[in-house]
Amino acid sequence: MSALVQKVPTRLGEVLGQDGTVEFVDFLNHSFGNSQTNTIEIAKDRFGSILKEETNQIRLEMSSLRSDFSDLRADFADHRSEMKSEIAEIHKAIATQTKWVFGAIIGLIGAFAIIIKF
Numbered sequence: 001m002s003a004l005v006q007k008v009p010t011r012l013g014e015v016l017g018q019d020g021t022v023e024f025v026d027f028l029n030h031s032f033g034n035s036q037t038n039t040i041e042i043a044k045d046r047f048g049s050i051l052k053e054e055t056n057q058i059r060l061e062m063s064s065l066r067s068d069f070s071d072l073r074a075d076f077a078d079h080r081s082e083m084k085s086e087i088a089e090i091h092k093a094i095a096t097q098t099k100w101v102f103g104a105i106i107g108l109i110g111a112f113a114i115i116i117k118f
Contacts, residue, residue: 013021 008016008021008025012024016024
């Protein structure tokens with residue numbers, strides 16, 4: 001890591017002297033370096049905990065969506081069975097109607113045959 005503090009103010013350098021200035025600069029660089037390392041560690045820990053929370057939230061939402069999809073599938077199955085029963089009823093009605101139409105045609109043929117003979 002590069003030195004954060006390389007030079008001290010002239011007046012402070014005069015008060016501390018050459019050796020004191022070097023030691024003070026080393027102390028500041030060491031302290032700032034530790035502070036930076038601690039800050040990075042804290043940020044990593046916070047990011048990790050936030051990531052876990054968000055992941056858990058997404059899992060809960062996905063579970064809820066799975067439940068909703070399951071409910072929708074059940075509803076669609078109910079609608080399909082209702083549609084099949086309705087279609088079966090329509091087919092029965094068409095069959096009954098076809099029988100009546102066929103009977104009416106047979107009856108009309110007989111009636112026309114009688115009318116034509118007279």
